[in-house]
Amino acid sequence: MLGIIGGTNFLAKSPFEHAEEREIETKYGVVPVLLFKFNRKEVAFIQRHGKHQNIPPHRVNHHANIAALKQLGVEKVIGVTSVGSLKIEIKPGCIVIPHDFISLCNIPTYYDDELVHITPKLDEELRQEIIKVARDLGINVVERGIYFQTQGPRLETKAEIAMIRQFADVVGMNMASEATLACELHLKYANISTVDNYAHGIVDTELKYEDIVRAASQREDLPKLLLKLVEVLA
Numbered sequence: 001m002l003g004i005i006g007g008t009n010f011l012a013k014s015p016f017e018h019a020e021e022r023e024i025e026t027k028y029g030v031v032p033v034l035l036f037k038f039n040r041k042e043v044a045f046i047q048r049h050g051k052h053q054n055i056p057p058h059r060v061n062h063h064a065n066i067a068a069l070k071q072l073g074v075e076k077v078i079g080v081t082s083v084g085s086l087k088i089e090i091k092p093g094c095i096v097i098p099h100d101f102i103s104l105c106n107i108p109t110y111y112d113d114e115l116v117h118i119t120p121k122l123d124e125e126l127r128q129e130i131i132k133v134a135r136d137l138g139i140n141v142v143e144r145g146i147y148f149q150t151q152g153p154r155l156e157t158k159a160e161i162a163m164i165r166q167f168a169d170v171v172g173m174n175m176a177s178e179a180t181l182a183c184e185l186h187l188k189y190a191n192i193s194t195v196d197n198y199a200h201g202i203v204d205t206e207l208k209y210e211d212i213v214r215a216a217s218q219r220e221d222l223p224k225l226l227l228k229l230v231e232v233l234a
């Protein structure tokens with residue numbers, strides 16, 4: 001089964017219609033999961049910001065979300081995140097499939113009481129599958145990129161962006177945490193990042209969260225890409 005975690009792109013809606021809603025109880029909390037069948041293939045979809053769209057990024061229960069997918073028998077997880085661009089050539093409107101990430105603080109773990117040190121990474125095979133499906137659909141994606149995770153909920157200062165843009169291509173608040181926990185549970189994890197704004201100070205226009213949400217929720221290519229991924233990967 002394929003697992004998909006959607007974010008700001010799917011705040012008020014799911015990309016899948018006629019899904020069955022289940023509450024999955026985990027050691028870390030209860031997670032509402034939408035189970036969707038397509039051509040006898042099944043996908044488990046989680047709304048990262050909750051079904052009432054009120055969980056801010058620093059309060060998302062990534063532990064419960066990833067554990068719920070594991071309990072359901074999911075092997076591959078695609079995280080869909082909204083990001084800001086750190087590079088002028090990565091324009092709002094495009095999609096990036098990151099190949100790596102940076103997250104230097106607030107790193108979550110399932111191993112609080114054991115000496116376990118995983119080596120985190122994004123799953124290259126799953127990444128390539130996403131790129132191929134996007135290409136076959138004629139959706140233009142940026143095939144590599146480094147995702148920098150900040151904690152939120154506030155956006156970054158201009159000085160922070162001036163620093164992190166030297167090391168990364170896009171900035172968001174969730175992917176590194178999900179990828180890390182997925183690795184700890186031996187799940188394959190890759191990410192689709194929709195570029196919904198230029199990060200603070202990259203261009204002169206004022207940056208407002210409402211504009212980011214508006215851009216993120218108007219992505220017509222995304223539901224098409226996800227449906228095809230379910231067909232190919234689930």
Ligand code: HPA
Nearest residue numbers: 082083084171172173199
């Ligand atoms: N910064 C952090 N997270 C984001 C941004 C941003 O500019 N855009 C969308 N998510």
